[in-house]
Amino acid sequence: MQYRDYYAILGVGRDASEEQIKQAYRKLARKYHPDVSKEPQAEEKFKEVAEAYQTLKDADKRAAYDQLGTHRPGEDFRPSPEWQQQWHGFGDTAFGDTGFAEQMDLTDLFAHLGGAGARARAHRPIQGQDFEVSVAITIEEAYEGTHIDLDLNLPEYDEQGRLRRVPHAFRARVPKGATQGQRLRLAGKGGRGVNGGRNGDLYLNISLRPHALYRASGHDLFLDLPLAPWEAVLGTAVELPTPGGRVRLKVPAGTQAGQHLRLPRRGLPKPGGGEGDLYAIAQIVVPSVTDERERALYQQLADVSAFDPRVQLAPEGSHAH
Amino acid sequence: MRIELNEVLWLEEHVLSFEQLADLSGLPSALLDELVQAGGIAPIGSAETAPRFGAAALAAARHARELHEDFELDAAALLLVLGLCDRVAELQAQVRELQAKLPRTRPAAGSPRRVE
Numbered sequence: 001m002q003y004r005d006y007y008a009i010l011g012v013g014r015d016a017s018e019e020q021i022k023q024a025y026r027k028l029a030r031k032y033h034p035d036v037s038k039e040p041q042a043e044e045k046f047k048e049v050a051e052a053y054q055t056l057k058d059a060d061k062r063a064a065y066d067q068l069g070t071h072r073p074g075e076d077f078r079p080s081p082e083w084q085q086q087w088h089g090f091g092d093t094a095f096g097d098t099g100f101a102e103q104m105d106l107t108d109l110f111a112h113l114g115g116a117g118a119r120a121r122a123h124r125p126i127q128g129q130d131f132e133v134s135v136a137i138t139i140e141e142a143y144e145g146t147h148i149d150l151d152l153n154l155p156e157y158d159e160q161g162r163l164r165r166v167p168h169a170f171r172a173r174v175p176k177g178a179t180q181g182q183r184l185r186l187a188g189k190g191g192r193g194v195n196g197g198r199n200g201d202l203y204l205n206i207s208l209r210p211h212a213l214y215r216a217s218g219h220d221l222f223l224d225l226p227l228a229p230w231e232a233v234l235g236t237a238v239e240l241p242t243p244g245g246r247v248r249l250k251v252p253a254g255t256q257a258g259q260h261l262r263l264p265r266r267g268l269p270k271p272g273g274g275e276g277d278l279y280a281i282a283q284i285v286v287p288s289v290t291d292e293r294e295r296a297l298y299q300q301l302a303d304v305s306a307f308d309p310r311v312q313l314a315p316e317g318s319h320a321h
Numbered sequence: 322m323r324i325e326l327n328e329v330l331w332l333e334e335h336v337l338s339f340e341q342l343a344d345l346s347g348l349p350s351a352l353l354d355e356l357v358q359a360g361g362i363a364p365i366g367s368a369e370t371a372p373r374f375g376a377a378a379l380a381a382a383r384h385a386r387e388l389h390e391d392f393e394l395d396a397a398a399l400l401l402v403l404g405l406c407d408r409v410a411e412l413q414a415q416v417r418e419l420q421a422k423l424p425r426t427r428p429a430a431g432s433p434r435r436v437e
Contacts, residue, residue, distance in 0.1 A: 029391060035406060050391060130347070130383075180417065183380060185335070201345065203383075215421035222421045260422070283424050 001078070003071035004106050006052035014066070018057065025053040051107055061110045068109075079109065087113060105165065108155060128200030129155065129191035135204050137178060139211045139221070142268055143243040145176035148204075156192045172204065177271040179219055182206045213241060219268040219276025225261065226285045227251060242266045242278050249280060257284040336365070337374045346382035348389065355396040356385060361403050381407075 007014050010024040032039060032046040039045065055061045064087045071077050079087075087109075135148055150170040172186060183205055190200025214221045223240065231238075235253035239246050242263065249261060260279040267276025289295050308314075339357070343350045356362045357372065362381050364372035374382075384406065385399050394402065 026392075033391065035388075035402075127344075127347070181414075183376065198344075215425070217418040217421040220421075224424050258424075279422075281422065281424055 001076070001106055001109075003068075003073060003075045003077050004048070004052070005070075005073045006056050006065060008073065009048055009052040010056065014070075016056075021053065021056050025049065025057070029053075055107070055110050058113070060113045064110060064113055105155075108165070111155075125195045125197035126193060127197040128193040130200040130203065131190045132203045132205060134207060135174075136207045136209050137174065138209050139214050139216060139268070140243060141174070142178050142206075142208060142216075143176060145178075146174050148172055148174055150202075152202075154191050170202070174204075174206070175271065177219070177269040178206045179268055180206065180208045180216060214243070214278075216268065219270050221267040221276065221278045222260075223278060223280050224283055225249075225251075225280035226283045227255065229284055229286065232256070232282065232284050240278075240280060243268070251282070255282045257282055335376055335379065337379060339372055339374070342374045342378060342382055345379060346386050348382050348386045352385075352389065352396055352399075353382060356382075356399060356403075359396065359400050361385075361396075361400040 007016065010016075010021060010028065012020050012024045016024070028049045029046065031037060032042045032049060034043045034046060037046070055065050064083075067083055067086070068077070068079060131152065131154065133150060133152070135150075137146060137148070148171070150168075150172065152168050152170070153165045154168050156164055156166045168189075170186070170189060172184075174184065178184070183203055186202040186204070188199040189202040193199050208216050214223055216222075221243070225238065225240070227236070227238075231251060232255045233253065235255070236251045238249055238251060240249050240263070244266065247263060247266065249263060251261065255261070259282045261282060263278040263280065265275040266278035269275050287294075289298060337345065339353070340350075342348075342362075343353050346353070348356075353362070357364065362374070362378050362385070364378065365375045366373050381403060385403060388394050388399055388402055392398075
């Protein structure tokens, strides 16, 4: 397994007091906690800091960690037989299995330790760990439903009570109607419980990938609808893409830029039944006029129209034109 | 390597008892009770029956457990932080909704019907 220098991660000396360790943790937690931090890789950094603190704040764990000796960060190492005997009671061969030490993480060494009476708790039921995974799906996948494949290395206790990381491949069905921020639970698919403790759960946090055409808000979808000025003035019928297929939309005469044209039940399906709506947002697009005949027609329109788009900007008592 | 095909449960469809909520969230029952009594985690349904909790309560309770472990926060501090996090989540949802309603880009002039 790879060594991590918990003192260096917290930025304290190996002789730091409990109070100094706590202060260093609080400072770093404020900087990197995912609820508040905008630092890149903040979540990873916070996990590292929290792992260091969880070990060093506990007298038993800290003593066990200190007795591992000092190594370079990232250096592969194996706890000595004496260490294993003292802290795990497994004897010389416990970590001697081929590849066993490589399967373990540094935190796994301290999972059983900590606090008064830790040894006495050895046979108490321990609930398996919960895990959370973020899953990004496309709007098409949310519309149709999809399968997602997850490859996770989950810590599990073996028959001897030793912690190993076991690869699990899950194929989970995401039913149609998933949308941004929704949470799914795979009951009992987290870490395995021991001594009769229940298995942990696996939580999936769904997010929607950005889409070239649609923007989602809940189960409603929004789509830009470019219109020529004359289409907006005279009205028209246009064909639009929707996740369920193309539909025709009647654009009423006098449509304004920014107006939302609603297509009921053309958005994303809802888990309990029904669908969200799709909104086409009118955008008036002005063409680059290069043709003399078109320019003349615009000029003719300008000459005969009494339309004043800036009436509310005119000085009081006057009518700019 | 095992392949497991799982039916996924929508958290939105869960209805949990107080004991189930404590078990699933990992929050100590006494602390969870304080948060519920103070309104930081709200049950669903009428107050006359035993309290039942939905997905939002499970998410809040799990978040409270993380904050309790990460910062050793007591009930009073948890109530404040959970309230602020709720407010941030509401504002983020409003921003997402407003962004969805904003035109993304101005299409190139001369191509008014190019919607594919």
